Amino acid sequence: MSVAGWLLAAALTPILAALPGVSFAAFDAALSPPRFELKAKPGDVTRETVTITNGSRAPARFTVKTADWHIDGNGRLAFDEGAPQAGSCRPWARIERLEISVPPNGARTYRFEIHVPKDAKTGSCHLALIFAADAGRVAPTGTAQVQIPIVGRVAAIVYVTIGDAKPDLRLASLAVRKIDDKHIPVIDFYNQGNAHGRVFGALEAKDAAGHIVTLMVQQSAILPKGHRVLRLTPVDYSTGEPKPPTFDLQPPLHVRGKLQFLGGGEVSIDQVVR
Numbered sequence: 001m002s003v004a005g006w007l008l009a010a011a012l013t014p015i016l017a018a019l020p021g022v023s024f025a026a027f028d029a030a031l032s033p034p035r036f037e038l039k040a041k042p043g044d045v046t047r048e049t050v051t052i053t054n055g056s057r058a059p060a061r062f063t064v065k066t067a068d069w070h071i072d073g074n075g076r077l078a079f080d081e082g083a084p085q086a087g088s089c090r091p092w093a094r095i096e097r098l099e100i101s102v103p104p105n106g107a108r109t110y111r112f113e114i115h116v117p118k119d120a121k122t123g124s125c126h127l128a129l130i131f132a133a134d135a136g137r138v139a140p141t142g143t144a145q146v147q148i149p150i151v152g153r154v155a156a157i158v159y160v161t162i163g164d165a166k167p168d169l170r171l172a173s174l175a176v177r178k179i180d181d182k183h184i185p186v187i188d189f190y191n192q193g194n195a196h197g198r199v200f201g202a203l204e205a206k207d208a209a210g211h212i213v214t215l216m217v218q219q220s221a222i223l224p225k226g227h228r229v230l231r232l233t234p235v236d237y238s239t240g241e242p243k244p245p246t247f248d249l250q251p252p253l254h255v256r257g258k259l260q261f262l263g264g265g266e267v268s269i270d271q272v273v274r
Contacts, residue, residue, distance in 0.1 A: 027152025028055035089125035122163035167197025203257035
């Protein structure tokens with residue numbers, strides 16, 4: 001998300017595995033590319049294709065639809081298939097068909113279009129293109145008493161920048177949080193612009209114990225007029241090879257370096273974080 005797909009069946013797998021005699025075919029689908037970052041002018045029609053791959057040994061049928069999405073409080077994608085929300089491209093989207101079939105261990109190209117109105121204002125919009133597999137059902141072998149539906153879905157995320165819209169990213173804060181019992185630096189950006197933005201690059205950090213690590217910034221979009229807290233994942237290069245640190249970072253951290261922005265621009269950081 002990626003971002004770009006999720007599997008509902010995964011949450012049920014350990015439960016089903018605990019039931020005697022239960023067997024089922026795994027959902028195995030993928031999209032390429034999982035993300036589209038498009039540019040258009042008012043009045044343009046943008047045509048794109050996405051490839052869906054069926055990795056299972058059985059034919060797969062998918063229902064295709066559009067949805068809105070946002071980033072929830074846990075940093076995960078949340079989808080809304082109801083009425084289009086503010087900033088949605090869904091009213092402008094045209095999809096090839098509502099149902100498709102993909103052969104076993106095969107792939108299929110799927111077409112979609114974005115019809116930008118002639119009076120569209122400079123700005124941006126986004127949507128998700130969802131492929132939902134037909135619900136399968138599993139039951140303990142030799143019995144019809146239990147029927148459990150299994151549905152798998154994958155989604156491609158689409159961003160459309162209209163006209164001269166641009167992101168305008170501003171560093172809001174740098175902090176250390178306890179995540180999974182470890183001290184992890186995080187960085188908060190606010191996007192004052194009218195198009196989504198992204199942050200790239202790495203920083204260097206030295207902790208109170210003298211450990212030096214590289215901090216890799218999380219790759220996630222920052223939507224217009226929105227905040228996004230990005231994780232700075234520590235990587236240990238002390239042996240010459242990148243690896244997760246075997247130690248927990250001890251605050252305060254001295255963080256320094258530069259991060260680059262999608263479309264140009266950068267921010268310099270030289271800060272002690274407690």
